[in-house]
Amino acid sequence: MSPTAVLYVAQAIHGLAYGMLLFLVASGLTLIFGMMGILNIAHASFAMLSAYFCYQVLLMTGNFWVALLIAPVVAGICGVLTERFLLRTVHKHGHLAELLITVGIMTVILEIVKIFWGAESLVVKIPQSLSGLVNFAGLTYPIYRLFIIGLSIVILGFMALILFKTRLGKIVRAAVSDADMVSALGINTPLVFMLVFGIGIWLAGVAGAVAGPLLTVFPGMADQLGMDAFVVVVVGGFGSLGGAFIVALFLGELNAYGIQFIPRLAPVLMFAFMAFVLAFKPMGLFGERE
């Protein structure tokens, strides 16, 4: 296989992996916005928190799988507590207040992370079983990236199953579409909110923990991921999972190829695209709700 072809394929895999991570983060974000009207600025910060938790558990147990299991759950619990005690209280003060409190939360998480783990980059090593390359059809693929893609697909498949095949999923989908109506039907919406928020954060947590070895764990890791996730949600459409999926993969690939071939212009392309979509379709390509 020619070197250029190898390069293209490698970039495609990188793009796909990053796109999947983006979707994990963005899916929670878009569900939360669709259902609760809250644009969670701190969403990626929770992903970062999970990455740090993962590092810590790995440090304490030496087992990557245990860390991967525990970290997102702990992050999810933090998310639930945040929703219960901060967001719920501030809801009555309006959308601006909700937005601003998530800004505050983002700042606090950033500082907490710096206090406990310092400002330096931390290295999370890819476990032996997942490191290295594999050969297939004459090409080599990095195993860890394949793992990310695989894990994401499994989780998302599982989520899709719950959302579309269970009663709980039906309730959640209804609540995303019209929370007031669902409440009027007698369903405990605060509980549903808490649940969805927690799961949304958990998804971001999985992305964060898994991204640790890739992006290295440092206080700024939320910035890039967060910004990209926002672009995905905004362009894909608030509340639209399908839209988020398509745009996330597109963005992942745009990122990968962009960085490789037009490093200076890559971010411009992405933002230009977002600005363009927003100006003509303020609710995103597939969005329904304001």
Place this chain on the structure above:
Amino acid sequence: MRNKLYKWILWAVVIIILAVFPRVFGIYYTNFFVGFVIFSLYAVTLNLLLGYMGVLSFGHAMFFGTGAYATAIALTHIQGFPLLPAVLVGGLAGGLLALILSPLLVRVSGTAFAMLTLAFGQLIFVLALKYREVTGGEDGIGGYPIPPLNIPGVVSVDMTDQINFYYFAVAVIAVCLSILWFYTKTPFGSLVVGIRDNAMRMDYLGFNLPQTKAINLTVCGAFAGIAGAVHALLMKLVSTVGVLDIHNSFAPIMMAYVGGVGSFFGPIIGSGVLHLLEDLVIRFTARIGLVNGAIFILVVLYVPMGLVGLFSATKAKWFHKEKVS
């Protein structure tokens, strides 16, 4: 009649305090005060969009930073570039940026506006980082000459003297704030507020919404640029992380919110409170970010109307009590 007298006395006191401030409080606080007024102007421009027009500019640092860079670049590359034009060029740059973006920005409001400005803010931040030849990237631009204030034939005041610079900066910003204050009181100012309350009705009353919004945006961008310009003169260094990053976009939002977005002076008070807080906290811990964040969360939770709002509400309660008893 009495109210007017009180007002004149109040302003007289303020002017006297401003005049003797450097001598009473020393160099450190003199510079601190300049920082405070710079951010007061910056936060007021944000509030002219948030409190007055009802849109959240989530990337406001792009105007501040563009202004700062314009000033720094002008001073670095043009020999003998004078002082006042250096400030004005910052305003011009900020206003121009707003004008260029306005065709897109006037089409949206609410969350879309916040996201769009966030995107543009980040875009400009990243561009500035990448185009090092122009902006110096992370290291930024520094060491440019600070020109003296020249009134031809009369006097030349050295602006590298921090006390002289204090008077200049405070005067410039006071003038800007006065202009903006007057701006809110004009018929155009009431159009802006009308847009906040009911944009559709404004359309139906015969007002050209896109044009009106664009003008307000440009004014806000220009004056934010001036704030950036003065900042560049104060710090003698302009770097992307310092003036264009997202935390510099959040700062005026926090200041406006803490002070109260419902009033012109709210952001100024917010700027003062947050600056004082930071100065106080920094003596005890380096973790100002944490304290700032925590306090901000508390304010959003319990004082959403801001300090000015709290003050008005308390005054109303006392007033009511007086009437009752």
Place this chain on the structure above:
Amino acid sequence: MNILETKGLYHDFSGLQVLFDVNLQVEEGERHAVIGPNGAGKTTLFNVITGTYQPSRGQVFFKGKEITGARPHKLMRLGVGRSFQITSTFNRLTTFQNIRLAILSKKGIRFHLFRKVDKMQDITKETDEVLRRINLDRERDMPAGMLSYGKHRSLEISLALAADPDLIMLDEPTAGMSRDETHYAVELIRRLTEGKTVVIIEHDMDVVFSLADRITVLHYGQILATGPPVEIRQNQAVKDAYLGETEVEFV
């Protein structure tokens, strides 16, 4: 002359046809009511005429000139005013400030940056005059959002009228009002629209028959009949359309 005329107006919302071949003619100086069951397309017709929507087909003429799809603010400047079915005022501003905005527009004061608006005495005087005429002078300094329903609705209608347009389009001005409030509103409308042309959407038949010179009946997006109240009362097709739809007493 017909001050307002639509020719072959069609409108649909993503496939759902809402207006069919609507040919409305409004004579200058008349009071013209548009009635019809809920969902007949009355408000959509207003929205298409005033530029909120672009019609899928057809034309709109104002004072003989084509204005199809012209934006609301342009239309206002040409002399068309509109009120809304759901009260749409500047709720955080005072009643005075609300009306003042309309007056500023009427006087073409838009990009004025050189005087304090509070100091513009002619504007203040004119605004206060309007407030007196609509009996809201006592609520001058009250935030509009705190007005009682009836007064809020009065303000709503007044905002459409204050800029002194030649054609006034009122969308269910008496919606939600009590008997007394309705009588009051009708008197107000009658008083304030002397010599102007009014097109009014209404469900309250008493209001329609007391105000209207001519009535157009809309049904499923089509004009069923147009004519003076006497004719409409006796029109069989109209009676059939209304059977069981609205509590209507044609007697």
